[in-house]
Amino acid sequence: MKWSFIIQQKLKAALILSLIMLVIILGTMVSKNNIKGIDQSFSSIYKDRLLPATTIIYLTENLYNKRLSLEKYLLSETPVTKRDIQGDLSGYDQNIDSLIKSFEGTYLVEQEAKSLVALKNRIQEYVLLEKMIINLCQAGHLSDGKSLFEGAGANTFQRTILNLNELTAIQSHVGQELITESKGNMASVHNIMAFQISIAVVVGLIILTLIKNSQIISKPKVKKMKEQNFNLN
Template identity: 45%
Template sequence: MKWSYLIQQKMKAALLLGSVMVLIMVSTLHSQHNLRDIHRSFASIYQDRLMPAIDFVYLTEHMYRKRLLLEQHLLLEGHGTPGQIRQQLGHHNLTIDSLVGAFEKTHLVAQESKSLLTFKNYLQEYQLLEDHILRLSAVGDQAASVALFEQQGTLLFQQAITNLNELTQLQSTIGQELMNESESEMANMALMTSLQVALSIVVGIMLLGIIRSSRILPKHSSQPFHLN
């Protein structure tokens, strides 16, 4: 029955090897899925969080430059005609619209979309107010233009900046959530790798045991048949 015993041992070895191969394949596919998720998370942190945060700095700068430009025109003499100021404000507005458009193309969560829509409404109202102030200045109604700039203009400007700060804070919060997800995925990958190593060691030990036991075959009687 030696051949039968050897076949049994080989079947056990094949079953063990097949099982560990399936487990390793499943864990490898899972690890690849985790890697793709980590890549997407880091790409989103860079493209959808880091770059817009930098753009927000430039956007805020252009808004303050517009505010200063109009203030100097209204309160200080010799700082350009209404037409010249309108042209300079237009250049700033084009840059602002470009930055906002770039942010709109990124992946936005629901709260970001809502906050961005509010910010765009403030921008539009403020640009219309700037145009109204310049028209008043052009016809010589300096008192009315200054009053509009200092009252309604200040309120709209502060609302826009506050809303922009909220968007910036959302960027930070969502970026932190993505980082936490990536750290969780990496911990999961480390666990799967440890599991693969442990499985390989256990199966290796079991295979060695099978090989060793297959060498210790049942002893048959060595007495010649004709002497029985």
């Protein structure tokens, strides 16, 4: 009976320890996945949020420089050739195209992609207006060129800046979501670690209990052997 009891205890202990090991392994896998998610979130914050936010700053700078260059051309008292002003504007256009391609290479949410398409359309509209303004000035219609610059040109430029502001707002919102997600993953990792520590304590208690039970079982056996030796004497 004692041996069967010992075997039952060992089987129970083996089953419990196996379950505990399984739980620990699953917890480790979940923790690993959460840590991977945290790493991806931080990488995305840098690659898909911080860098594009910097790109938006450079886009804004180039757009304002374009408008200032055209304004100087319209207000200049000394003649500026069409080739010179077109060369200046073309340089800014190349910078803008390069920046937009860089922005498109990042991960874009749906609203972000739509806003970027709208921005590209506004930029193309503004480029066409610039050409019309320059052609009017070269044809001797300086006042008409200025009117177009201050009217439709100003409106299109403002809408372009609004598109950039919209992209900035989306960047901020998505970045905040990534930070919240990272905090959730970190909290999950902490909870799993605390649970694993608790499991380790439980394992220790189980081992101590098994040791104690084995001692209780062995003591009567030793006592019985002593009694047998006494009777023989």
